[in-house]
Amino acid sequence: MSPPLERDAITISSLQGVLIALAMLVILATWIFAGYQLRQNREQVLDEHKVILQNLSLVVSENINQVLDRTEAFKTLVRLQLSRGELPAAGPLATLMATDPVFTRMTVYSRDGRVLNSTSATNLPRLQQGWQASLSHQRTWPINILPSEALGKSWSVPLAMPINTPGRSDCCLLVLEMDLGYLLNLYQNLQLGRETSIHVLTAQGAELLRAERGGLVTGRSAFDNTVLLKSRLNQGTTRDLHTDNQRYYLGHFAKLERAPLVIAVRQSESEALAGYHRQRNKFLVSVVIITLIAAGGLLWLLRMMHVREVQLRELQQSEQRNMKLLARLRREHEDSVKAASRDHLTGLYNRRLFTELGHSHLAGSKRQGRFAAVCFIDLDRFKAINDTLGHKVGDNLLQEVARRLTDNLRESDIVSRFGGDEFVVMLTAVKQQADVEQKVQRLVDVLAAPYPELEAGGLATSPSIGVAMAPRDGMDIETLIKHADIAMYRAKRGGRAQFRLFDSQDAAQEVSTEELQALIPEAIERGEFQLHFQPRLFLRGYETGGFEALVRWESPQQGLLMPAVFLPLVEQQQLMPALGYQLLRQLAQQLRQWADEGLDILPVALNLSASQINDPTLPGQLRMLIEEYRLTPGWLELEIGDQDLQHLGDQAIRQLRLVSELGVGLVMDDFGSSEEGLQRVSRLPFNCIKLSPALIRHIRNSFDDNVLLSATISVARKMRLRVVAKGVETPDQLVYLKLAGCDEAQGFLFSRAVEEAEVRDYLQTPKRKVKL
Template sequence: MYQLFQYCLNRVQQLSIWNILQWGFFSIAFFVVISMWLFALQRIDYDKEIALQNANLTNKNLNLIVAENFTQLLSRSDIYKLIAHSWLTLSPAEAESKIKAILASDQVFTRIAIFDENGQIRFASSPSKGDARLKPEVMRLLNHQQRWQVPVMSVGEISSESSELWHIPLLIPIFNHENKNGVLLIILDLGYALKLYQNIDIGETGIIHLLKSNGQELVQVRRGGIEIMNPNWMKLALDAKHLSDDNWVGEIKIHEAPSMASLKHIQPYPFYILVSREINDILREHQSLKQKYFVVLTLFSLMLLGGAFWLNLMMQWQRRSFNMLAKSEDEKNLLIANLEGERSRALDIASKDHLTGLCNRRMFMELGASHLIRNKRARSFSAVLFIDLDRFKSINDSLGHHIGDLLLKTVATRLQQMLRASDITSRFGGDEFVIMLTELEKESDVVEIAEKIVSTIAAPCLNLDGHDIQILASIGIAISPRDGNDLQALIRHADLAMYQAKQSKSGSYAFFDPSLNSTNILQFELEQRFTSALLNDEFVLHFQPKVEVSGFKIVGLEALIRWNHPQQGLIYPSEFIPLAENTGHILDLGMWVIRAACQQIRLWKDKQIPAVRVAVNVSAQQLKDDTLAGYIDACIKEFGLAHQDLEIEITETSLIDNFDEVKSKLKKIKATGVTVALDDFGNGFSSLSYIKTLPIDVIKIDKAFIADIKNSHDDAIIVNSTITLAHNLGKQVVAEGVETIDQLVHLKTAGCDQVQGYYFSRAVSAEKAEALMIKEVLFHNET
């Protein structure tokens, strides 16, 4: 009866497990589908928000450009205002002559007139029937001026005649200390002023609106055309709240269509610029992507649920075969147990030295690496001891391998007995033993242990198959982290120290001496050879092209120094420039670069090659040299070059000390006609005062901002802002480190002037640079 009950209970448990699995697959599939849809909807909302934010940013940037352009155009009215003021004060004839002379070459303003304090026209550059229409506004301005003595520009009534729709009358009060008041009338030609924006692609629904200060619309600029305001156009949904904000960004309705807009007051003039674009147009691409999301998610959901159903069918089949598999379970468990036993024995054989029973090299490397990590976390010391038995080979050869094996076993036993359980003892082969001492509190503990090992091994080994043998050991010691954190490096250093100990005295120990490091040896060799390398012309220049973004034409080269070492081959600057700076050779090296660059330019010119401007890097120490400007000028004259053929590049770090002194020297260099560039902009202090006050012509954006410009929103904003700022200050922009087409497209869209990087070419020899200049136009990595 009991056996029957147990059988029934097992069947119920099995059925429950199968039911749980079947329903579990359906539940997981349903949960995954719901999660995907929730994530997709959240992602769609996020993408929509990003699209609107980007549209706002685009509108704001375009608004800023248009407003700045209009400010520059309208500011030219100040010239006429000054002349009109002199017309009231001094000689009207002389003022009229100046007005006509300036107006003859002015394409922005087409007509000038001056009203006296009674509203009568006293001067007009050309006759017009519409002046009488402006008299009420003229009188209002005169009254306002008499009351407040503040000149306020006003927009007069626009003529309804078709030929005059493009002409905007601007009225400006003028007065002097003798209370002679008047009003200056200037006719603004909107056709010329807005000609710049006719071909700007601002989107299918994008509009640039020019508004009066009261919100009345004057003109609209759409894709490919400009339209003058007419009564049938919609009224913009602008109220006093919008107009009171000089820089408003938000959502309004244009032609009853919700639009994203940016409104900016053109200070101090009675105009606003409004840039708008319909939200539906902004989100058109987003809506297309949203539909694709839904299609893909629907298909994937059907596949997932279908897969769950298929799995349910498969599980039913598995359920039927489960009983058959259960019968062989005991046999499999027995087989697994046997395999585990064999694996343990094989692992023991693979990890142990067959002669001494110590860890072999493989096991030592595994255990040692884990101990190093553990000691690093505990901030304790570790030491690797490399032990070599002196005269072991002669003993092994004279007494036989059997005696040698007994001797190795005796040494291994002594090492195991004297060391702690936490230490790792191994035999690497032959008579070489390697020990790792772990969890040391101080480095001095190693000395005591090393001395103990030396004395323990030196004790006579009695009755080794009838032989009494005494042997000494030489020990090399490397300590972590002082001599390295990598186990391979520690073993190598300990090995070097062991040979040092063996050369010093048999049966002794020695600590690793960093002066034995090959890198230090190389640095010492380079330092000793530096002077002769300059004399023997071992340095060469390689050149990396600077490519114009608009047409991919090579417009410049950057000269980069290399050391063509007779033994080491080509050495890059990162390996010898710090050495030159520390030893004081940097001044001689910098002068060599300047002269070599000028000499190479001369060679290219002699070959009738279309040479371009070559840039050389100038170090901070060179900028402290009072003879730098004179030396550059002398090199240029020596090789018969134009000063425009050379460009010097400075880094932000060179400006830290004696900023005013550096600025003064750069002014001297620039005064000769040599171009000055600020290299690695953004990687140092990035003070805007540097750009504003330094006599620089070119700004080179550091490659750190270019590397992830596609994915990093912050880097993209910094790069775009830098380009806009530089252009506003009249400076060119070069982007460094351009390696992909995505980076190039972004920079071209942002208005960058030139690019430099591996996408087009690495730094190449003068011969290869010559071939590139002959081609003039450079495409993707033709080197």
């Protein structure tokens, strides 16, 4: 590092230290001030509550003094009667006591404790022992307190007043019993807290009563009252410990001058400080926020300084960093290209890269005048192996197949995996067909050999391989793949561990058109035409949305024939309505079988020819099949080709409307193959349009690739039509269709047409995995 940069770095570090110190001082000062402020607030709150307790104790003392004042009236009345030489009459005193809210009974006792007179109707016993000793300690007060045990009662306070009368040596002691219920009524309107209480104590420390939030309580006190009893002050503040809950209570006491009574009011500090604690928490949250803001600001400043320091250091290392960055970008680019062009399980090329490399090699083979061969390989019994032994064994098997293919082919050959158990190989620079057959037979033998290295020892499978030669069977890679797939299907039908070369002749099995035409009527009668089903997937979530039923001719003489071979001949013989009705019935039977098995039925679409559409019996046939097989009409969809619509008359259009009224869905097939498609779709109650493969064939994962396709999908969605794309074969096409708003898709990228046994897997597990 150069000296200027070093000096600059030292300056920045010093400034950082100063900023950190200042920030820490600010934060420390903030917390010191916060602590001081909280302490001041706490003391202020406690002082306020002490004043409240003082006022409450004085109010209670005043109430008790008013009660004591009432005793003077009774004392005067009794002294007057005794001065006349008469015992107080029970009747007048009883009348007076009945109207008094404070006292429940008045009794006059002799000096030895005998009852001289009482307002009570019952005979009262003598005062119990100990009362004279108790009164001897209360001579300094004009009104004394008898122990409640002296009267045998606990729910009253006996107030005793000596009365001296001339001429009577045994007279007298006046006892007024104060009702505690009066005090209950007096204090019940006070808004006492949960931990606030009023205590009425005797000068000796006995607790006569305690008023709490729930009412009056008598019994043992939970406080040590020694301090306030010994105090020479008439009133004062205390801080007492509650012996039960071990909490400190603020208190204020007041001593009465006319009776040996002490009034004490107490409240727990926790209750007194409850509001303070809430305010303290809010205050602390504010201080914490301020602290975090200060710390965050400091960190931001430090980070900005650190960034500048790093930038200064990186000036000297820019070349090295740029080189590392370029190297990393190259590695990432290579990894992304590999990920986009390789199958993640086997490491082989995927469909996309195989197609691109195939185009390049076909061009090279044409210039060199040599052949190229595309081999479509499908593993026999792979689904059963995967289901019985598990996906792990299945994945290991696929990896081992990929290894054997790579080891037994040249570096110039192209090996790929399209998905599932489908592998596609291009043999390049082939001189003659015999070389291809020899190499393919070698692949059959290698792949059919046992796989002892797998966990399931002794596991064996075999390949079915279809071969298409270029340029004989096609000039472009898509056609070669399609023809190799057809040849593979024929090899699989012929038995396991076989390969077949594609035959491009119309008859496909060295049979003439005349022979096929002769076989078709009997084939219809024997039911040799069977339906295969190609799944349609929702592009959102990749769940199965339905199927397209495609017809295949399983001829005993010629094997499996594709529709392009025999359908034109069926049309020429005007047998299409009969075949169409047979296929409709076959589809209805299949739907009913799936429903009886408890499967969730998805819509299945079947193509209609122009002759079927013009058949006036079509609506009646559909109605009869729906009723006979107890079908939900929505399970059926009929596809009408875009080219066929231009030949429909008014009668055919009315028939299609009748079909729609049955609840059967109508789909316009090959939409976009003519210019009048949008005009025709508005004339009939179509539920869906199926895009022509020509519209998506040249998509290369750019939204600008096909403006016409984007506009078509947009217009269809505005017309509330479901849009299905068929012939989807590459990930680029799939990505583009999703971005353009297409609803569903079908094609070799997902699956070829399968037999009805494999459809059950789609119905039981609609969610599919799509490997791009």
